[in-house]
Amino acid sequence: MSHDHTNRPSPDALLSQAMQERRGKLRIYLGAAPGVGKTYQMLETARQLKAEGVDVVVGVVETHGRRETEAMLAGLEVVPRRVLEYKGRTLEEMDIDALLRRRPRLALVDELAHTNAAGSRHAKRYSDVEELLAAGIDVLTTLNIQHVESLNDVVAQITRIRVRETVPDSVLEMADEIEVIDLPPQDLIKRLNEGKVYIREQAQRALKHYFSPGNLTALRELALRRTAQRVDDQMLSYMQRHAIQGPWAAGDRVLVCVSEDKTAGGLVRYAKRLADRLKTRFTALYVETARTQRLTEAARDRIADTLRLAEQLGGEAITVPGRTIAADVLGYARANNFTHIIIGKSERPRWFEIVHGSVVHELVRKAGTISVHVIAGDAVEADEIPPKMVRTRPESSGLAWQPYGVATLMVGLATVMGSLLGNTMDVRNLSLVYIAAVLASAILHGYGPSLFASCLSVLAYNFFFLPPLYTFTIRDPSNVVALVFFTIVAVFTSRLTARVREQATIAANRARITAQMFSFARKLAGIGEMEDLLWATTHQVALLLKVRVVLLMPDDHGALEVRAGYPPEDQVGEMDLAAARWAYDNAKPAGRGAPTLPGTQRLFLPVRTERGVVAVVGVDTDDPGPILTPDQRRLLDAIMDQAAVAIERVKLVQDIDKARLEGETERLRSAMLTSLSHDLRTPLAAIIGTATTLKADSLASGGEGLEPATRAQLTGDLLVEAERMGRFVRNLLDMTRLEAGLDIRREPTDLVDVVHTATQRAKPVLAGRPLDLDLAADLPLVRTDYLLLEQVLFNLLDNAAKYSGPEARVAVSAARRHNHVVIRVMDEGVGIPPDSLERIFDKFYRVEARDHRQAGTGLGLAICRGFMTALGGTIKAANRTDKTGAVFELTLPTDDALDAWMLE
Numbered sequence: 001m002s003h004d005h006t007n008r009p010s011p012d013a014l015l016s017q018a019m020q021e022r023r024g025k026l027r028i029y030l031g032a033a034p035g036v037g038k039t040y041q042m043l044e045t046a047r048q049l050k051a052e053g054v055d056v057v058v059g060v061v062e063t064h065g066r067r068e069t070e071a072m073l074a075g076l077e078v079v080p081r082r083v084l085e086y087k088g089r090t091l092e093e094m095d096i097d098a099l100l101r102r103r104p105r106l107a108l109v110d111e112l113a114h115t116n117a118a119g120s121r122h123a124k125r126y127s128d129v130e131e132l133l134a135a136g137i138d139v140l141t142t143l144n145i146q147h148v149e150s151l152n153d154v155v156a157q158i159t160r161i162r163v164r165e166t167v168p169d170s171v172l173e174m175a176d177e178i179e180v181i182d183l184p185p186q187d188l189i190k191r192l193n194e195g196k197v198y199i200r201e202q203a204q205r206a207l208k209h210y211f212s213p214g215n216l217t218a219l220r221e222l223a224l225r226r227t228a229q230r231v232d233d234q235m236l237s238y239m240q241r242h243a244i245q246g247p248w249a250a251g252d253r254v255l256v257c258v259s260e261d262k263t264a265g266g267l268v269r270y271a272k273r274l275a276d277r278l279k280t281r282f283t284a285l286y287v288e289t290a291r292t293q294r295l296t297e298a299a300r301d302r303i304a305d306t307l308r309l310a311e312q313l314g315g316e317a318i319t320v321p322g323r324t325i326a327a328d329v330l331g332y333a334r335a336n337n338f339t340h341i342i343i344g345k346s347e348r349p350r351w352f353e354i355v356h357g358s359v360v361h362e363l364v365r366k367a368g369t370i371s372v373h374v375i376a377g378d379a380v381e382a383d384e385i386p387p388k389m390v391r392t393r394p395e396s397s398g399l400a401w402q403p404y405g406v407a408t409l410m411v412g413l414a415t416v417m418g419s420l421l422g423n424t425m426d427v428r429n430l431s432l433v434y435i436a437a438v439l440a441s442a443i444l445h446g447y448g449p450s451l452f453a454s455c456l457s458v459l460a461y462n463f464f465f466l467p468p469l470y471t472f473t474i475r476d477p478s479n480v481v482a483l484v485f486f487t488i489v490a491v492f493t494s495r496l497t498a499r500v501r502e503q504a505t506i507a508a509n510r511a512r513i514t515a516q517m518f519s520f521a522r523k524l525a526g527i528g529e530m531e532d533l534l535w536a537t538t539h540q541v542a543l544l545l546k547v548r549v550v551l552l553m554p555d556d557h558g559a560l561e562v563r564a565g566y567p568p569e570d571q572v573g574e575m576d577l578a579a580a581r582w583a584y585d586n587a588k589p590a591g592r593g594a595p596t597l598p599g600t601q602r603l604f605l606p607v608r609t610e611r612g613v614v615a616v617v618g619v620d621t622d623d624p625g626p627i628l629t630p631d632q633r634r635l636l637d638a639i640m641d642q643a644a645v646a647i648e649r650v651k652l653v654q655d656i657d658k659a660r661l662e663g664e665t666e667r668l669r670s671a672m673l674t675s676l677s678h679d680l681r682t683p684l685a686a687i688i689g690t691a692t693t694l695k696a697d698s699l700a701s702g703g704e705g706l707e708p709a710t711r712a713q714l715t716g717d718l719l720v721e722a723e724r725m726g727r728f729v730r731n732l733l734d735m736t737r738l739e740a741g742l743d744i745r746r747e748p749t750d751l752v753d754v755v756h757t758a759t760q761r762a763k764p765v766l767a768g769r770p771l772d773l774d775l776a777a778d779l780p781l782v783r784t785d786y787l788l789l790e791q792v793l794f795n796l797l798d799n800a801a802k803y804s805g806p807e808a809r810v811a812v813s814a815a816r817r818h819n820h821v822v823i824r825v826m827d828e829g830v831g832i833p834p835d836s837l838e839r840i841f842d843k844f845y846r847v848e849a850r851d852h853r854q855a856g857t858g859l860g861l862a863i864c865r866g867f868m869t870a871l872g873g874t875i876k877a878a879n880r881t882d883k884t885g886a887v888f889e890l891t892l893p894t895d896d897a898l899d900a901w902m903l904e
Helices: 011-022 038-051 067-072 096-102 125-134 149-159 169-173 185-193 200-209 213-241 264-278 290-294 297-312 325-335 350-356 359-366 402-421 427-445 447-465 477-525 530-545 574-586 630-678 681-701 708-740 751-766 786-802 860-870 896-903
Strands: 026-031 056-060 082-086 089-093 106-109 138-144 177-181 254-257 282-288 316-321 340-344 371-375 548-554 560-566 603-609 612-620 747-749 771-775 782-784 810-817 820-826 874-879 886-893
Touching (some): 038 056, 038 067, 038 138, 056 096, 096 125, 106 125, 125 169, 254 264, 264 371, 316 325, 325 340, 340 359, 359 371, 402 447, 427 477, 477 530, 530 548, 530 560, 530 630, 548 574, 574 603, 603 630, 612 630, 747 751, 751 771, 751 786, 751 820, 782 786, 786 860, 860 874
Parallel strands (some): 026 138, 026 177, 106 138, 254 282, 282 316, 340 371
Antiparallel strands (some): 082 089, 548 560, 603 612, 810 820
């Protein structure tokens, strides 16, 4: 990576500053434990700002009954809280909408880690704070260190109490100010004993478990360290925004230089010890140059192992591309404010350093205020093989001569070309022909063949073109000078061209990976099914890393199973499955090359999001040694991070669909129960009442107490109500048939017969209403289910009777329209409200009927639509334009084969 040493600010830092300037400012009062005075300090600051004229509003402040805190609220405007009902309890939460409408300059929001009650817009209060900040409102808030997500495990280990309400570290990172409210443990314990934190019984329990002096001391250190880390990040961002090269030694930071040398592991361990003494972090840096491409696999594995060791020791492993190691190391150190650089002592001979330069000497000479530690690493094991250089393009031993053969051929062609041009050009200009051969060799095969071509070109130029010819003797002294300069130019040209080729190879590889990652991201964005997503992920990993891949996810019972793999036939054994299970449960790597279960075939890595581990990826290769280098590990992490987000998206969509389905099912169940309890109860009550009257009359007078007309009327009412209840039950059964799947029997059907059957059956329902039939004479046969279509017409006639008066006319018409048959059912009722024209076909939806006793279950029209869809037709509802009333239009396709059969 080349560094521009001009004083230019970092674009990322400037972008971050611009984004911060558009949002509100966040100040967090951070404490080691409850009771240290965070809320009190927040209120004291708010009162001071209010006295200075700042518009301050209290969004939510929890006083917990502390009189001193309650007294500080006096004189501050408090936004009333929002009242929510949850499981029979009344809860109060911050009213974020009221705050946004009020739009103060500064809002006080206590207890940042609080979980909002169900029904709130955001699940967590910190999300409310983010919305306030996005609206340009400054926020003061409070937080205890045990609620920070990354410290949750550490706090649980110290206090033996795991806090469930946590705040992502990103919330702390976006804070403009963090103010530590510190109180010595003995003072806090004294406040507890005095009842100033909790009531006395709670205070005594807290003292026995959480508020021990040791716990409080450890929590204080966590709070101070986390705040110092944030301050260090802010200082680094300030330096980058203002193009300050640094370092600023406000805090120590350690950088260790990693190479393929066998002592690099000792350097990393020394860096760890130095960082621990300085109470800071360390970073292991490897600069990837063109030389990296020529290292042996053993040397590359050694670099990978060293970087992996740095990560295991708690450091950060970084690989950057570059050209000059010393300049790139110093550029990275200054850009990231490192105060210490650790590098290994050089063991190369003096002549090598004179020819090639010394990274150590360059670092010491140009480090400025950065301390450079030159360390002799650990002793080298006797059986270790020193790294050797290999060609940029890997070749087998049987083909190693080919690049040099090509270089020889290039020089031969240059000699032939020079012979042809010898009569037209000065002999000293013929050297340019050989320069072309050197460049071609460097471009095709790198530094070694190009250097060979340079030497061969010097000899050929001298032998064939410098007098005396065909000897290596040079007669003219000027030709000696020309040959010397030609040699220098040829060597430097071969070196520079080879370096450019190597850098182009590195850039091409990185561009290829970047393009594939971009393509993968676009592919993920368009995938909606989980199986397609998992297959695409495994294929991408196998393509980029050249490994075998399996992806495991838990099934409905929580057992891990292989959901995708590449190649697809790859199987996972019992030991591998155990390693995958451990990786999933513990969110840590397991398997080959990992500290846990290293004897398995594969390396398993957890795939996680903020919600936890969502899958496990397993990789395997036939090559011995570590499966992944640190660069490959980071590439795999990048792929799986994208896949994890996509998996989470698909799962969220599935959860939303499931919740929507469950909600719809619950709504339908409630509607059905309401319908059954109300609509069936009405005819059932009438049946029971009528039957009771008839039975009482029969017992009292032998069946002759009632007048015959009255008895006939009661019997008729009994029959009508029984038929009405029968229709309700039949509708429920029809809806069940629809949801279970209909058994449709399509056969040639005469629509005139269907209409007459439906109208005859509907006469009791129409109750004497005039019925007009207008059936075209040329109606064709249609291939449909006679009984289903007759039920649709009956339901429409029943609906017309419910929503029209006793004297209103009902009309049924049927006609052919192109290649369809249209049946219309019209009434002279109240019509359909415009907003209900589509909803009337929903299950259990009912428009208010003229006679409340005639209202049905709200299933009739839903059944009509379901039946018509199953029959391949459509149904539409509209209001009549000629008079008041509704019209329902059924459309069925005709059958050309049936038309031909009728004509015959």
